[in-house]
Amino acid sequence: xxxxxxxxxxxxxxxxxxxxxxxxxxxxxxxxxxxxxxxxxxxxxxxxxxxxxxxxxxxxxxxxxxxxxxxxxxxxxxxxxxxxxxxxxxxxxxxxxxxxxxxxxxxxxxxxxxxxxxxxxxxxxxxxxxxxxxxxxxxxxxxxxxxxxxxxxxxxxxxxxxxxxxxxxxxxxxxxxxxxxxxxxxxxxxxxxxxxxxxxxxxxxxxxxxxxxxxxxxxxxxxxxxxxxxxxxxxxxxxxxxxxxxxxxxxxxxxxxxxxxxxxxxxxxxxxxxxxxxxxxxxxxxxxxxxxxxxxxxxxxxxxxxxxxxxxxxxxxxxxxxxxxxxxxxxxxxxxxxxxxxxxxxxxxxxxxxxxxxxxxxxxxxxxxxxxxxxxxxxxxxxxxxxxxxxxxxxxxxxxxxxxxxxxxxxxxxxxxxxxx
Amino acid sequence: xxxxxxxxxxxxxxxxxxxxxxxxxxxxxxxxxxxxxxxxxxxxxxxxxxxxxxxxxxxxxxxxxxxxxxxxxxxxxxxxxxxxxxxxxxxxxxxxxxxxxxxxxxxxxxxxxxxxxxxxxxxxxxxxxxxxxxxxxxxxxxxxxxxxxxxxxxxxxxxxxx
Numbered sequence: 109x110x111x112x113x114x115x116x117x118x119x120x121x122x123x124x125x126x127x128x129x130x131x132x133x134x135x136x137x138x139x140x141x142x143x144x145x146x147x148x149x150x151x152x153x154x155x156x157x158x159x160x161x162x163x164x165x166x167x168x169x170x171x172x173x174x175x176x177x178x179x180x181x182x183x184x185x186x187x188x189x190x191x192x193x194x195x196x197x198x199x200x201x202x203x204x205x206x207x208x209x210x211x212x213x214x215x216x217x218x219x220x221x222x223x224x225x226x227x228x229x230x231x232x233x234x235x236x237x238x239x240x241x242x243x244x245x246x247x248x249x250x251x252x253x254x255x256x257x258x259x260x261x262x263x264x265x266x267x268x269x270x271x272x273x274x275x276x277x278x279x280x281x282x283x284x285x286x287x288x289x290x291x292x293x294x295x296x297x298x299x300x301x302x303x304x305x306x307x308x309x310x311x312x313x314x315x316x317x318x319x320x321x322x323x324x325x326x327x328x329x330x331x332x333x334x335x336x337x338x339x340x341x342x343x344x345x346x347x348x349x350x351x352x353x354x355x356x357x358x359x360x361x362x363x364x365x366x367x368x369x370x371x372x373x374x375x376x377x378x379x380x381x382x383x384x385x386x387x388x389x390x391x392x393x394x395x396x397x398x399x400x401x402x403x404x405x406x407x408x409x410x411x412x413x414x415x416x417x418x419x420x421x422x423x424x425x426x427x428x429x430x431x432x433x434x435x436x437x438x439x440x441x442x443x444x445x446x447x448x449x450x451x452x453x454x455x456x457x458x459x460x461x462x463x464x465x466x467x468x469x470x471x472x473x474x475x476x477x478x479x480x481x482x483x484x485x486x487x488x489x490x491x492x493x494x495x496x497x498x499x500x501x502x503x504x505x506x507x508x509x510x511x512x513x514x515x516x517x518x519x520x521x522x523x524x525x526x527x528x529x
Numbered sequence: 530x531x532x533x534x535x536x537x538x539x540x541x542x543x544x545x546x547x548x549x550x551x552x553x554x555x556x557x558x559x560x561x562x563x564x565x566x567x568x569x570x571x572x573x574x575x576x577x578x579x580x581x582x583x584x585x586x587x588x589x590x591x592x593x594x595x596x597x598x599x600x601x602x603x604x605x606x607x608x609x610x611x612x613x614x615x616x617x618x619x620x621x622x623x624x625x626x627x628x629x630x631x632x633x634x635x636x637x638x639x640x641x642x643x644x645x646x647x648x649x650x651x652x653x654x655x656x657x658x659x660x661x662x663x664x665x666x667x668x669x670x671x672x673x674x675x676x677x678x679x680x681x682x683x684x685x686x687x688x689x690x691x
Contacts (some may be wrong), residue, residue: 130673132691143554147597150557154684173555180555230595230619246597246623248683256691260673294542295589299618328589330618383542470551470594489593491546493569 110363111333112266112301114355115241119224127265127364135165136240137219138253139227141209141466142170142181145188147247148228148254152191155255160195166254167199167218168192169209172466177473207438207464210234210322210406215438220344221336222353226250226259231406231488233324237317238344239336239354241301244325264330265364266301267292271308273372278522280416281316282408282486282506285323286377288369290387298328300364305335305357308371314343315412322407323488326384376521378484379504382492390509393519400483401426401514402495403507404435404462405469408486411441413507418450420511421457423528427517432459433475439464459514471495477502484513530651532609532630533659534581537567537574538643541587545599545620548591554598562598563605580607583649585641587613591620597627604629610649612656612667614638625674626683632656632667640665 109117109124117125119133140148145168160166168188173181192200199218206212210231213219221239225232228250235242245259253259269288289296302324304317312320317334324332334340336354344352376390403409403417414436426432434454436442442464445451454461468475469487477483477496482503485495490502503519512520547569549562556562567574584603590613591599600623603611610630624631630651637656641647645660654667670678680686 130671143551143596143598147557147601151684154688156684156688172551178555184555184557228595228597230593232595244595244619246595246600246619246626248597248626249622252683252687256687258687258691262671294592295615295617298589298615325619328592328617470546470554472551472554489544489546491544491593493550494546498569 110266110357110361111303111335111355112241112331113263115222115224116261116263118222118353118355119241125263127263129263130260131263132258132260133224135226135253135257135259136223137165137167137225138250139167139169139209139213139229139232140250141172141229142174142185142188143172144228144247144250146184148250149187149191151248151251152255155252157255160254161257163196164198165257166197167213168197169201169206169212171206171208171464172470173472174465175203175463205439208406208409208466211409211437211441214238214318215347215440217347217349220349220352221340222355226253230325231322233329233332234318234322234406236321236324236331236333237314239334239340241331241333243330264299264301266303267297268363268366269302269304270306270366270368271304271371272306273308273370274311275371275374278508279374279376280506280508281312281319283374283377284371285320286379286384286387286504287374288367289323289327289384291367292327294326294383294385295328297324300329301331301333302329303333303357309335310337313412314339315410318410319407326488376506376509378509378519379490381490381501384490384504390505390519390521396482396519398430398484398513398517398519399481400475400477401430401432401510402468402475402483402485402487403510404437405466405487406437407488408507409435409437409441411444413486414441414445414450416507417511418453420508420515420522421459422453424457424515426458426514430514430517432514433462433468434459435462435465437464468495484510484519486510531648532581533646533648534579534583534609536641536643536645536647537582537584539584539586542589542592543586544593545591545596546593548599549596549602554596557598559601559605562602566602566606575606578606578608581609582607583647584608584611585638586611587638588615590616592617595619597623600624600627600629612637625677628682634665634667637665
């Protein structure tokens with residue numbers, strides 16, 4: 109069996125599983141946010157259980173429209189808060205202690221290798237970076253998970269992504285995943301799991317892996333699972349996560365197909381509107397003028413992303429006519445960035461730093477685009493109207509590219525910037 | 530069960546952000562969600578959709594976010610069925626879980642045109658384009674999903690079995 113099959117077999121208490129098999133698996137964590145939880149809370153009583161199956165295995169993270177953007181958002185958060193209190197949910201994270209869910213859960217040690225996790229948010233696949241089977245579901249599945257501790261799955265076919273080589277300077281996990289989505293398309297992994305393996309994994313940081321797993325869904329994937337190595341174990345230990353359950357693919361594991369990527373050949377990549385598969389090289393995009401830059405989100409709001417932005421913006425200025433919005437993904441990352449002096453760099457550059465929120469990524473608030481405006485964003489989707497007006501445009505890129513673009517006002521490679529004197 | 534209606538036709542990769550834009554997700558009221566359904570790609574949808582009407586689309590329908598608000602908005606609009614070449618997996622799950630009928634049929638997705646009158650027989654998976662006279666057969670659901678549908682959705686199925 110491959111990793112996906114082994115984790116699912118373990119979760120379903122079966123000797124083995126095969127693609128296409130329908131299984132009922134036990135869940136190690138059930139997650140929801142302020143958008144999806146209210147619907148799940150409404151559905152919860154229909155499952156006929158008095159309480160949640162395990163108050164330690166439910167995580168409720170208001171993050172999309174918090175701090176509350178309007179009265180309706182406030183009402184939704186109030187609903188989640190009341191449920192968390194009534195059910196004594198241990199992992200409810202209030203404003204001031206919260207973060208963007210997919211940066212927060214790993215940081216808090218709430219997911220470990222070998223776990224089976226569902227979340228009512230499509231980017232729940234992020235925890236694949238930790239060697240977990242982790243997938244996005246809807247609110248009814250979340251309600252089911254909270255009530256019963258179970259979810260049904262069709263065991264997916266798996267695509268093996270064999271990584272070799274090492275990334276060049278300024279090239280990150282974001283460029284890798286955009287490149288892969290460009291290769292296989294937005295439904296290239298539809299109903300399938302992606303397994304990231306091969307000698308190239310070792311050189312990828314955990315933050316790079318989180319970014320790559322995070323966007324598995326943008327290829328239609330059910331999961332994006334990395335092999336577990338020393339870096340994973342070190343991360344889990346530092347986060348205080350539960351004992352890892354390490355599953356590695358058998359020699360004769362079966363895959364529906366294989367994709368080979370030599371990391372050393374990947375160049376800075378940007379996805380043009382209005383699909384993540386619409387990839388181009390950053391160096392071929394220098395004529396595209398922009399109005400806004402967003403650096404943050406569950407994809408790229410981790411400390412290495414904020415440091416990357418600071419590395420570029422240090423001693424430089426955001427171009428006239430450009431708004432540069434930086435959103436560290438959790439309170440911990442926020443404090444780290446502040447303590448390292450990165451906020452001084454941002455403020456001196458003319459950028460703004462926001463409290464953790466998903467806000468602009470999904471066109472909620474905190475950076476909405478007007479008609480005709482263009483944004484280079486480190487987020488994950490560039491669909492029609494995603495960040496605002498139907499006739500606005502989102503270009504997806506890495507924090508390095510986004511920060512460099514903020515400096516020139518055009519899509520720009522960091523290496524093309526003038527030296528800081 | 531047989532339903533009949535007029536077709537709204539869309540292309541590949543219809544994402545959940547255009548089915549129901551996130552700016553309206555500060556509400557989970559089905560009626561409010563339905564009042565904005567598809568508005569970013571089809572301003573006329575909410576004005577002209579009638580009970581029983583059918584959406585026909587291409588590949589990867591419902592890609593993107595996990596928001597159950599998307600199938601809820603479509604169902605509340607009165608749409609009786611979505612026919613597509615393929616569905617994004619979370620949308621597929623959500624539709625089954627909330628009882629929005631969906632059918633995969635590449636030929637029907639390709640050939641049926643906007644405005645056609647179409648009849649769908651869910652028990653057999655037969656799709657009849659009354660306008661063109663052509664008949665199509667959709668992929669049947671696997672038995673487990675048929676059980677979920679017959680039980681009346683995920684909640685009742687789990688209550689009966691777990």
